[in-house]
Amino acid sequence: MVYxxxxxxxxxxxxxxxxxxxxxxxxxxxxxxxNTHGHNYELEVTVVGEPDEKTGMVxxxxxxxxxxxxxxxxxxxxxxxxxxxxxxxxVVPTTEMIARYAWMRLENCIEGATLYRVRLYxxxxxxxxxxxxxxxxx
Amino acid sequence: xxxxxxxxxxxxxxxxxxxALDDAENTxxxxxxxxxxxxxxxxxxEVTLAAKVTEKRPxxxxxxxxxxxxxxxxxxxxxxxxxxxxxxxxxxxxxxxLAKAIWNLIETELTTEVSLISVKVVETRKNAFVYxxxxxxxxxxxxx
Numbered sequence: 001m002v003y004x005x006x007x008x009x010x011x012x013x014x015x016x017x018x019x020x021x022x023x024x025x026x027x028x029x030x031x032x033x034x035n036t037h038g039h040n041y042e043l044e045v046t047v048v049g050e051p052d053e054k055t056g057m058v059x060x061x062x063x064x065x066x067x068x069x070x071x072x073x074x075x076x077x078x079x080x081x082x083x084x085x086x087x088x089x090x091v092v093p094t095t096e097m098i099a100r101y102a103w104m105r106l107e108n109c110i111e112g113a114t115l116y117r118v119r120l121y122x123x124x125x126x127x128x129x130x131x132x133x134x135x136x137x138x
Numbered sequence: 139x140x141x142x143x144x145x146x147x148x149x150x151x152x153x154x155x156x157x158a159l160d161d162a163e164n165t166x167x168x169x170x171x172x173x174x175x176x177x178x179x180x181x182x183x184e185v186t187l188a189a190k191v192t193e194k195r196p197x198x199x200x201x202x203x204x205x206x207x208x209x210x211x212x213x214x215x216x217x218x219x220x221x222x223x224x225x226x227x228x229x230x231x232x233x234x235x236l237a238k239a240i241w242n243l244i245e246t247e248l249t250t251e252v253s254l255i256s257v258k259v260v261e262t263r264k265n266a267f268v269y270x271x272x273x274x275x276x277x278x279x280x281x282x
Contacts, residue, residue: 031201031202095142
């Protein structure tokens with residue numbers, strides 16, 4: 001098996017704010033992240049599979065780019081996640097939840113290969129890996 | 139399962155010396171790393187944690203807690219410190235041993251819903267060390 005990772009980029013605003021908690025409790029739990037701020041996110045999509053005998057490739061990177069762009073980047077880029085994205089109106093758009101969102105948007109859309117991991121950097125000091133919720137995930 | 143990795147960097151002093159070896163052996167094995175007056179690195183520490191993330195608990199660890207681990211647990215031991223003294227006496231400050239020492243520092247700080255997956259110490263652009271306790275996890279983490 002070969003693991004192939006492709007990167008993509010988007011910029012978005014968000015804040016950590018749980019509507020069910022008071023603003024004092026939010027600030028206590030999330031610190032300065034309760035203020036709306038932004039990140040230059042870096043998304044790494046890793047797929048796994050056997051290289052095709054004819055092309056030598058697990059996945060055509062042009063096709064993978066197009067799927068990631070259509071399913072994730074075009075939707076999140078230059079958006080305020082808490083305001084513009086339906087899924088994050090009631091769920092805090094933490095990097096963990098955005099990675100999971102990207103996984104769900106990509107999982108069954110990649111022809112010929114299996115999605116293995118979604119890695120999302122919010123900045124060079126913090127990233128999240130999501131492997132799905134399958135039997136062997138984690 | 140979701141993994142979260144936080145990255146921090148510290149400038150630290152160390153030298154390679156094992157009390158179990160004599161001076162000649164230290165020099166033979168560790169070469170310039172055994173220079174008696176020591177040297178230093180800007181270490182990059184990557185700590186990977188895992189937890190079940192849900193809509194009710196939408197994070198592996200709250201960011202305020204990550205800041206505490208970096209500033210109150212790691213920084214006092216590593217930032218502009220002599221790691222041989224901090225973790226000594228008798229501590230051989232190899233990247234391998236540092237990764238394990240940092241694992242021990244972090245592990246005791248975690249609550250039961252969070253598990254420690256790995257500690258990576260990047261000593262220079264040329265070498266890095268990952269400590270994991272294989273028995274404790276069935277992680278799918280790619281180590282590259």
